[in-house]
Amino acid sequence: MISIFANPHRFMKLSRWLAPACLVAGILLIAWSLWQALWVVPQDDYQGGDIMRAMFIHVPSAWLAMGSYMGLAVASFVWFIWRHELADMAAKSIAPIGAGYTAMCLATGAIWGKPTWGTWWLWDDARMMSVLLMFFLFLGYMALRAAMDTRQKAARAGAILAMVGAVNVPLIKFSVDIWASIHQSASVIRMDGPAMPAIYLTPLLIGALGHLIFFAALTLTLMRAEVWQRRGDVIMARKLAGG
Template identity: 45%
Template sequence: MHRFANPARFLRIARVATPLALVLGLILTGAGLYIGLFASPPDYQQGESVRIMYVHVPAAWLASGGYLGLAIASATALIWRHPLATIAARAIAPAGAAFAAICLMSGSLWGKPTWGTYWVWDARLTSMLVLLFLYLGYLALSASEGERGGERKGAAILALVGAINLPVIKYSVEWWNTLHQGSSISVLSAKSAMAPEMLRPLLLSVAGFTFLFAAIVLMRMRAMIAEQRVEARSRRLAEAIA
């Protein structure tokens, strides 16, 4: 882990990984969405509206998974002070917030024909809304601490505390009587209640969105490292002139 914390070594890896992740993400996402939107069968209960699933489910997965990555990066920054940990957290946060917003918007569009309304204060929906607010709170606090020249410890602590919401999102449909359906796929048992014609494009979309998420994070990390280097050179130049 420590050897990947070196910015120069990380950049060498990221220069290769970024375009690879981007290309894989575009191919897999395109294939998954094409099959899901045009070739997969409609649901016997929900009809054509089930096709929103091919965007909604990957967005929900990455909103939660992204926050887990944010919390891990924040913990690493607080405990081991890895030089790239804070950068990674700052890169993950806006991407995760975007996917959380996509999840909520697509879920609302799916809820209208399914439940008859765009929004209900359901446990799963409410906890996902809280997740979006946690992302936005992290972004605001990190920007504020950065302007003051701080180490963004407050933002990192907020990210760790907010991780309590992740199991609430995951198990809300089991802990409470909710309108939101339960999970159709069990990762631990490798079983699915979905028809293969629907499962295949869904998995393609999830994989594609995941690679796109990784590409976005890597691009943002590279840009922030470059920005830090420019700022460091500018300070050295100003000190030399003075």
């Protein structure tokens, strides 16, 4: 099945309309969930009043931060085993978008944390540390690719690093959880207390779906740009060779 989609011509034909369609659908869904979050949903005093509306950006970006690293690892694996060039393009495109969502998760978390927990940053919260480490994994991946002098080398080095990082992610998560359970202060308010009422859950899930589709649209667009760039390189090389 992978081979069907690995054909760049078919990919270009498909993504030509899929990328803008995803962009429009994603923006519409995100806009609806933001409108719900900012004007419709009642505020929750237990989570710090109006500031809890940050959840509708914060939680989807946290999910996407985790999911995008898994996507990066899977794409790297597929490229490393089967050498499908589109998988490498996908990995290359996912990295900056995933890093962006990770940064957004950290930023909205800090903004939400300041009025509710009284601090921008807690060094002893396991989830914050996990997301921060994920951010560094993305940065390292992008820095390594940028440092390599050929495209092939960048793809191979990036794939090795992404796979090594992916097998380490469960270990990192486990160790950070152990460490935080020792140092954890009891005052931190946990979101996973009572089950979330549907009035919050529906905009949250729709928003998450919107961000997922938006993420797909950005990835497809970057992949298309990469395909065009490679085609341009081939044309240039041909011109130089032919004189």
